[in-house]
Amino acid sequence: MEPLSSQNTIKYLAEHMGLSATTVSRVLSGQAKRYRIGSKTAKAVISEAARLDITPNKTARNLRLQKTNTLGLIVPNIANPFFGTLARHIESEARKSNYSILLCDSGESEMVEVESLWLLNSNNVDGIIVSPLGQTGSHFLELYKHGKPIVIVDRYFPDMDIPYVTSDNYRAAFEATEYLIFNGHRIIACIQGLPGCGLTTDRVRGYKEALQKHGLSVNTDFIVGDQYDQQRGYIETKLLLKRNPRPTAIFSLGSSMAFGAMSAILEEHLRVPDDISLISFDELQYFAYLSTPLTAIAQQNAVMGEIAVKMLLDQIESKDTFRDRHIMLPTKFNIRQSVKNISDS
């Protein structure tokens, strides 16, 4: 077979048909009428291009047009279904507008995140969607101020001008905590993720204010953890279970941590919800099938992905149709069986 080389250029097609590359280009880009290309010529070009499977070289096109029709996506861990789902909807939404996705997995490492950011930038992506890791987003801000369209999803920076889409973390945490209180819980531990990032701050604030609203004191000893991962959840739960008094409920601010919590609880031969109640922020598909179906806060990550793309394209095409570029989506509280009502005890 013939190699896919310079035989596939519109220049080749042009020579082959006795036309100029200009004409072919204009026909294939649908500008035939605008440039008064005869309709016989146009049709002939189209059919020959299809027959020989010739399509304009995207790299050359990108260079000339200063546009790549590519969006960069940086997520902490694509193997995490939360980000997987997000990525999936971002990809399909982008595809609708003829954009492709350049994927970077920051691997929960801020160094890799920064590196990825510059990588995407030097690849001339038209815009970047990022779910950042850390407390600081100065590298994003720098790029953004230089004019590169960016949208932040999930974790965000409240004091930063960059557009973002996230859940209404405060309200969700508030409601979940209230639910625990309504079920008679008084000592409620909170396993937080990375402190200092907007996401965590909002969730912890929701937790605290729910306690305060119901006259319960906030004991910061019961706000533990510092990382959104399974191991942190495991370790902190191990420690929490040794406390005296022991909390009657644990509110995990992330599903990975909830996972770690579950294995710690199991190891201590305790049971959910008989010995301890558990609620998870974030929900995974299988939560309903766990040994104790887990009560959880579900985020609309599909919607989040679509909105992120729309906001990004809005920036790229300079339409600026969004009045508010900081979007918070409502969450859904899925009550299952991991919380016990201990009001009577």
Place this chain on the structure above:
Amino acid sequence: MEPLSSQNTIKYLAEHMGLSATTVSRVLSGQAKRYRIGSKTAKAVISEAARLDITPNKTARNLRLQKTNTLGLIVPNIANPFFGTLARHIESEARKSNYSILLCDSGESEMVEVESLWLLNSNNVDGIIVSPLGQTGSHFLELYKHGKPIVIVDRYFPDMDIPYVTSDNYRAAFEATEYLIFNGHRIIACIQGLPGCGLTTDRVRGYKEALQKHGLSVNTDFIVGDQYDQQRGYIETKLLLKRNPRPTAIFSLGSSMAFGAMSAILEEHLRVPDDISLISFDELQYFAYLSTPLTAIAQQNAVMGEIAVKMLLDQIESKDTFRDRHIMLPTKFNIRQSVKNISDS
């Protein structure tokens, strides 16, 4: 702030320093000595480039070098942790060799898959890793024969020349089936995925030959299903549970289908493993935490991803160091509690 426009070209840097773009290009690509650029000049270029944050435009570079340092990845569903994990390791392995990943989610649609393939090709990716959907891979073969490096992962085409990495599906299915037989099961249903694709064929063959080895007849009525998704697993299980005689065990050839099976079993108020045993091909992180920890066949998808990248780069760089370009990885059989020993009954 200044926009990231033509100020960031090496041409600008060259004029700014009173040099030619050629010289700057050679210095920045580490070819200073080869082209006898003076060391003072070289150092000055490097430091100025760093100061002004100027880096060669990748698009122009790609055009000139006819190479994009980008690999295309097509998966059926990136939200599925199996593919998420695969993607993650592909990305990090590719990154080590300075390649980026252009992600396509075929959404379990063969039309989208074909479209994605041409999209990646027209984007001039240097190679493609694909986990195909269907029985036919003619579109891959066509591209491959035209010289585009391709590696197939997970699902594959046995009669096709394209390199692939997959698990030893036959052996894994054989062992799992034997395990059921050793536990006294005689009527073992098999929920298959898409029939006809190499993956399914191998797994079903393993299932059948294990039965035959132990003198059990293969009843094709108990080989059901036609799609690797949750709904198929649910529907087929619903039907299986109405059969007379009812199977005492179900071997699901995919985790999504196992998932559907679990929900069907739950709905019928039956229990795993007391009423029916269950084994899943593919394993997910949370299987150990399910109401009945699920016995499953774990694939080495991390390794699979790394090998896929290595085989692809091998093709791209025309090293051809692989003697055998069809790789089958061993699996791990994780025995938990979803299979009951009914030998005595």
Place this chain on the structure above:
DNA sequence: CATCATTGCACAATCGATAATGCACAGATT
């Protein structure tokens, strides 16, 4: 028959980086 508008397409420059080639100039050699 001369002028003019219209149709149909090509020329040349451009996007930014790279590679083959070539040309000055310094110092060394005879």
Place this chain on the structure above:
DNA sequence: AATCTGTGCATTATCGATTGTGCAATGATG
């Protein structure tokens, strides 16, 4: 002084597609 060898860099063409402009040929008009 004339030639030679190296050093240090610039000139120019190229990758493939796109765009403003321009130039023929055709038919219409007076």
